[in-house]
Amino acid sequence: MNTIDLEKQFQDKIDREIRIEPRDWMPEKYRQTLIRQISQHAHSEIVGMLPEGNWITRAPSLRRKAILLAKVQDEGGHGLYLYSAAETLGITRDQMYEQLHSGKAKYSSIFNYPTLTWADMGAIGWLVDGAAIMNQVPLCRASYGPYARAMVRICKEESFHQRQGFELLLSLSKGNEAQRKMCQDAINRWWWPSIMMFGPTDDASPNSEQSMRWKIKRFSNDELRQKFVDMIAEQVKILGMTLPDPDLKWNEARGHYDFGAINWEEFWQVISGNGPCNKQRLDTRRKAWEDGAWVREAAAAHAAKKAARAQQHAA
Amino acid sequence: MYSPLIRYTLHLADNALIMGHRCSEWCGHGPVLEQDIALANLALDYVGTARNFYQYAAEMINAADPAQKATEDSLAYLRDAGDFYNNHIAELPNGDWAQTTLKEFFFSVYLQAVYRQLLNSADTQLAAIAEKALKEIDYHVRWSSEWVVRLGDGTEESKERLLKALDEVWLHTGELFASDDHDAQLIQENIAADLQLVYTHWRTTVEKVFEEATIAVPAPAKTAAWMGNGRKGIHTEHLGYILAEMQYLQRAYPGCEW
Ligand SMILES: [Fe+2]
Ligand SMILES: [Fe+2]
């Protein structure tokens, strides 16, 4: 079969909602798009462990400490599933790390913001995990099987994280003035970066159309962003807090909340490395990797010795 | 002053909490993603065990004096270093991967022996908590022994680092077996673990694992009164910093719900 027929057959499968599996033929660009997207997502999970890990040792109660530890551990697990899913496309985890450490691969820009107070643990769960779920629930139906299956497991845990984050903020909102102030301040700092998580507006998002045709993506960035704004604008009322957007207003005619202009200059600056913590996060990841080199070497050397001894025994 | 049983329960709780704190410091910085997750898991086990012991201690404290209104959090967050009864090894800094795994090996083997004895404690609450914790600590022992063997019998560098870690940590192992003034009474009542028996198990296990790791076991670490005794609230300088960090929010915003 020639490439044109293969591509036709491939698109036909996608259109009939038949999952693509690792051994199936796929266009090289489909493979590359998936590797880029899945590895970027995996990197986001492990870089995302850092801003939250920042507060584990300072969690204000043992219950909160246990919840936060479990959450950060979950994120590490998400990283694992996703690296494994990407590996089915013919790239190794070490190669993906290499791309992360060299700056070639991206991760979610949101993790380039600092976690300054305990309330940030709530705001991240509620807003950041919340936005992630919005993005990721449709990915549970992504055309590539291993990715879709990884997302099913991940989404279950993410929605748990979101509820816990909201519950943390709810406790603060019922607390004293200092706690309420902490709560509002965290919402103020995390709101805009969260709605930037949906990516550029549809007219400025060049890869989106092809991804929609391949059913890697099901909804546009702006559709998802609107859904998120509508949800959070309601939930923030329960907290008795506000979102830092004077233009946020219910629009009866549209049946949606209108919201103010996003600072895309900030978005592109942070993506291109000029966020408050870009350098710190990448340096930390690189350091963990470099400091761990001798450990990985020792484990490999020991495994080789053991295997050699076992063989000698057998011989 | 707390009763010997309350004090002993706090000692068990503090050991778990402080070691859990150290394990949690690795979160996001491990040498391999799987090991990062494993350490978070150990930390979670420890925090869970600490909570069980603290809740029991709080119950006993309040039963003796309802005005105390002790909770797991008041015990973890509002006591000063001199009122913590954990062993020194739990508060030592993590150092590199060799020091971390070696510390965890010595400590978890010690706890394994303690918890095993507590299964038969005349205090049924301690026995129940120990039973649950033992399942987890058995895994900690397996995990950390495997690392000690891998590093000892890995590369030249890993062996060198393990020996350096041993040099750092070994002198603190003696303190694990230094008893509190009330131990004799609690052992008599069949409540607490007998540290002499714990030591026998510990030494045997260490010898076995070190042999596999191709390293020699040093002579028993000497411990004397002037070296301090965590069981009596005399600690290393490290504990103060751990508590400063851990207790900061509770201290800065007293009386809040979180
Ligand atoms: Fe996640
Ligand atoms: Fe995620």
Ligand SMILES: [Fe+2]
């Ligand atoms: Fe999450």
